[in-house]
Amino acid sequence: MESIILITVCGFLLDLILGDPHHWPHPVRAIGTMISKGEQYVRTHLPKTKKGERLGGSLLVVGVVGITFLVTYTVITLAQGVHPLLGLLIEVILAYQLLATKSLKDESMKVYEALKKHDLEGARYAVSMIVGRDTASLDEQGVAKAAIETVAENTSDGIIGPLFYLVLGGVPVAYMYKAINTLDSMIGYQNAKYQYFGTVGAKLDDVVNYIPARISGYLMILASGLCSMNLKNAYTIYKRDRYNHKSPNSAHTEAACAGALEIQLAGDAYYFGKRHAKPTIGDPIRPVETEDIRRTNHLMYATCILGLIFFVTIRALVLWMLGIL
Secondary structure (H helix, E strand, O other): OOOHHHHHHHHHHHHHHHOOOOOOHHHHHHHHHHHHHHHHHHHHHHHOOHHHHHHHHHHHHHHHHHHHHHHHHHHHHHHHHHHHHHHHHHHHHHOOOOOOOHHHHHHHHHHHHHHOOOOOHHHHHHHHHOOOOOOOOOOOOHHHHHHHHHHHHHHHHHHHHHHHHHHHHHHHHHHHHHHHOOOOOOOOOOOOOOOOOOOHHHHHHHHHOOOHHEEEEEEHHHHHHHHHHHHHHHHHHHHHHOOOOOOOHHHHHHHHHHHHOOOOOOOEEEOOEEEOOOOOOOOOOOOOOOOOHHHHHHHHHHHHHHHHHHHHHHHHHHHOOOOOO
């Protein structure tokens, strides 16, 4: 089996088995630390003007993405120099740590379990660990919606996106993608602090997620059929509501999920104590319920398995046509 295909498949299977144990060291947390330290350094040495902020943010993006690629490439190369099998093992481990299938399910199911016990405060706390909005005033339906939206949205940038770049360019390229994704999650905000500083990071994230988000949307529509959900409505809502978000990419999987489950997602939300008006996604054919968290996880798993099969098949076909495989 071709090495990138083998690495991707093994990494995906490891993610399904192991998830993300919190006590294990994780490369993405290291990237997050590098972003925090880099931001402090850049802000200290550049003027706090519009131009200075944009330059500082741009330098941070170039530095973080470049260092991430070089470190990943160097670690793999050194391991391969010791023994090819060690290099392969390191690449599988690094590929596994790019993916978030099991951890996304596990974290959202903590919300599900709290809601099933009618522990609203516990559910609010659990969902606050995986969303950026204020959760203190959410009712049970609001908590469930927040968990569903997070699973649906992160299906794209937490799993399908990394798989796409793994198959396209291997582990170092996939880590460049993850660095960009992490930059956007940390500095890509439209607020006073990051309005100019985070511009380049946010725009670059839009670019690298453009194709994966659309592939994710269509994969989720297909997955809805496999999960005995409403495939026709998933497609209808996807086509209608996939741009009902400030980001050009974030609503694709949310729209497919809302349509498949026949529920309405999104709408106004509170961030840092301030209400933000947001369009809704989907139609309220029925009310959101706690069980929809479990259903969304089933949909996410089916989507990701379809994604793995799709990407691996495409790579195998291309290599076969080129006479490499």
